[in-house]
Amino acid sequence: MTKRACVGCTVPLTNENISREHILPEWLATVVHQPELTLKHYRHSEDTREDELLRSHDLGSYAIKNVCRDCNNGWMSDLEGRAKPILLGLMNMKTSLLQLSPEERSVISEWAIKTAFMIASAQNNLPELPWHLFRGMARMPQEIPAQCIVVAAQVPFLPDGFSINKLHFVVLIPFVDAERVVRTSGVQLPLWPLELEILIAHRHFPTITSPNDLINFLTNLVEAGIVSDSPSRARV
Ligand SMILES: [Zn+2]
Numbered sequence: 001m002t003k004r005a006c007v008g009c010t011v012p013l014t015n016e017n018i019s020r021e022h023i024l025p026e027w028l029a030t031v032v033h034q035p036e037l038t039l040k041h042y043r044h045s046e047d048t049r050e051d052e053l054l055r056s057h058d059l060g061s062y063a064i065k066n067v068c069r070d071c072n073n074g075w076m077s078d079l080e081g082r083a084k085p086i087l088l089g090l091m092n093m094k095t096s097l098l099q100l101s102p103e104e105r106s107v108i109s110e111w112a113i114k115t116a117f118m119i120a121s122a123q124n125n126l127p128e129l130p131w132h133l134f135r136g137m138a139r140m141p142q143e144i145p146a147q148c149i150v151v152a153a154q155v156p157f158l159p160d161g162f163s164i165n166k167l168h169f170v171v172l173i174p175f176v177d178a179e180r181v182v183r184t185s186g187v188q189l190p191l192w193p194l195e196l197e198i199l200i201a202h203r204h205f206p207t208i209t210s211p212n213d214l215i216n217f218l219t220n221l222v223e224a225g226i227v228s229d230s231p232s233r234a235r236v
Helices: 026-032 067-089 102-121 131-138 212-222
Strands: 018-022 038-042 052-059 061-069 148-153 167-172 180-184 191-192 223-226
Touching: 018 067, 026 067, 061 067, 061 102, 067 102, 067 131, 067 167, 102 131, 102 148, 102 167, 102 191, 148 180, 167 180, 167 212
Parallel strands: none
Antiparallel strands: 018 061, 038 052, 148 167, 148 191, 180 223
């Protein structure tokens, strides 16, 4: 087995310090509390606009071993504790994304970025993730990477029983260091960085027949382009 390092603090991982990080926290699996609900992990291709199903998991067993115990029980656990009450309020539609203070936006954005890195790291056909951005969150004081873009939507019109779907995040993890412009529909609000401005396009909602269709539709609404001087613009 190759020597691996903690993706948070770069300490070499050993049998003594390795830990099992639940990609979706156990508290969330308990709240969602639906044994039949699985987390489906898709890769979306910008070329074909198709979604490829990579993995399907029970919420409670979606875990990865790439962080050390100090990170898992330290800053990551602390972040879960700070994000949980805010996320629960949003998921249960008790609070609105529009009501969040800058501090609350920062906390749930950091949580979404941390979770997106964990989900992406479970995907072995990606290039190396920009872990230097992730490591900023492990430092004290914490640095939430401004290069990662977070938008979120509250979707109140789903039937009961899909409460997790009432809060939907899209996180952009940049593989290329560049300035970006983001466009989406009015469903999503920009959360991070705090001064992020996005372009809004009007889209009609199609007839949605399943929660997965809705999630795919919401995710595909978000488009990010690299700002470039050349006439051909790369899409990421
Ligand atoms: Zn660590």
